[in-house]
Amino acid sequence: DAKTTQPPSMDCAEGRAANLPCNHSTISGNEYVYWYRQIHSQGPQYIIHGLKNNETNEMASLIITEDRKSSTLILPHATLRDTAVYYCIVRVGGGTASKLTFGTGTRLQVTL
Amino acid sequence: NAGVTQTPKFQVLKTGQSMTLQCAQDMNHEYMSWYRQDPGMGLRLIHYSVGAGITDQGEVPNGYNVSRSTTEDFPLRLLSAAPSQTSVYFCASSAGTRDTGELFFGEGSRLTVL
Numbered sequence: 540d541a542k543t544t545q546p547p548s549m550d551c552a553e554g555r556a557a558n559l560p561c562n563h564s565t566i567s568g569n570e571y572v573y574w575y576r577q578i579h580s581q582g583p584q585y586i587i588h589g590l591k592n593n594e595t596n597e598m599a600s601l602i603i604t605e606d607r608k609s610s611t612l613i614l615p616h617a618t619l620r621d622t623a624v625y626y627c628i629v630r631v632g633g634g635t636a637s638k639l640t641f642g643t644g645t646r647l648q649v650t651l
Numbered sequence: 652n653a654g655v656t657q658t659p660k661f662q663v664l665k666t667g668q669s670m671t672l673q674c675a676q677d678m679n680h681e682y683m684s685w686y687r688q689d690p691g692m693g694l695r696l697i698h699y700s701v702g703a704g705i706t707d708q709g710e711v712p713n714g715y716n717v718s719r720s721t722t723e724d725f726p727l728r729l730l731s732a733a734p735s736q737t738s739v740y741f742c743a744s745s746a747g748t749r750d751t752g753e754l755f756f757g758e759g760s761r762l763t764v765l
Contacts, residue, residue, distance in 0.1 A: 575754075582655075582741050582756025583694065626693065639754060640710075641686070641694040 543627045548646040551621075557614040559645050561627030564608045570630055572603060573639065574612045576623040583626065583641065586612065617649045653677050657742050657757035664732045664764045672727040672760050674742030680755070682745045683725040687711065687738040688759075694741060700725055732764045 544562040551557040563572065573588040587594055587601045589610075594601040600613040614621055626644040658673045676683065684699035686709075696709030700719040714736060716728040725744075729736060739761050743754040 580739065580759065582743070582758055583754070584756070585753040588753075640696070643691070643693045 543629055543642060545625075545627050545642065545645045547643065548648070550648050550650060551614075551617045553618055553649055553651055554616055557617040557621065557647055557649070559612040559614075559625050559627075559647065560609065561612070562609045563627070563629045566607050566629050572601065572607075572610045573628040573630070574599070574601065575626045575628065575639075575641070576621075577626070577644070578620075578623040586625075617647075619649050619651070621647065622649045623647060655742055655744055655755050655757035657740075657760050659760060660758065661761050662763070664729075664762065666733060666764060668732050669728070669730050670732065671729075672740055672742075672762070674725045674727065674757060675723050676725075676742075676744040676755070677723065678744060678746075678755065679722060680744035680746050681722070683719065684709070684743050684754075685715070685717065685725070685727045686741045686743065687736075688741065689738050697727065697740075729762075732762075734764045736762065737764045738762060 571588050571590050574586040575583040577583045586598050587596055589601045589603055603610045624644040624646050626641050628639050655676045681702045685697040686694040687697055688694045695711045697711055697715050698709055698717040700706045703719050703722050706717050706719055719725055739759045741759050742757045745754050
């Protein structure tokens with residue numbers, strides 16, 4: 540699975556958009572980009588995933604560059620409850636999802 | 652649905668003791684896995700199972716045993732606990748061959764080995 544690089548921490552004001560970047564320059568054509576988050580010490584929570592098209596759901600939007608070497612997770616209106624560690628993961632999708640490898644992620648702090 | 656249920660939530664062991672962390676899911680998921688998370692670090696995969704009767708090692712399997720006799724349950728056994736196994740343990744499941752990449756996690760089991 541391709542390796543990902545994320546900034547260790549970011550701050551965002553409540554109500555503003557939080558844009559979390561992820562570099563995955565060695566991504567292969569059949570690898571998906573997944574985003575999870577972990578609030579405090581709870582179990583990680585799935586947010587969104589995509590292959591090459593931009594994706595949006597009720598939680599966030601995922602923007603993948605045309606060359607697929609990087610992506611951005613967007614939380615359109617961050618709230619204090621979005622304070623968490625966000626993990627960007629790249630792996631082959633479909634089938635047994637899983638053996639997902641979680642790095643150290645980006646710690647997002649949403650402030651008043 | 653309860654989702655993924657882990658027990659116990661907290662446990663303190665002495666070095667050399669054995670114990671089993673329980674994990675159960677009620678979503679009929681084929682795939683289950685165990686991760687550990689140490690302070691300031693990401694999650695590391697211990698063991699996983701792609702279906703009943705099938706298990707395999709992850710990144711950090713030493714010191715742990717697993718079995719998968721039913722679809723619902725995936726217990727993690729520590730045969731002789733060591734202080735290095737002090738960690739938070741997470742169980743996760745997914746739909747396996749039908750999955751979309753979404754892993755469902757339990758709330759975690761916090762283990763301290765003295």
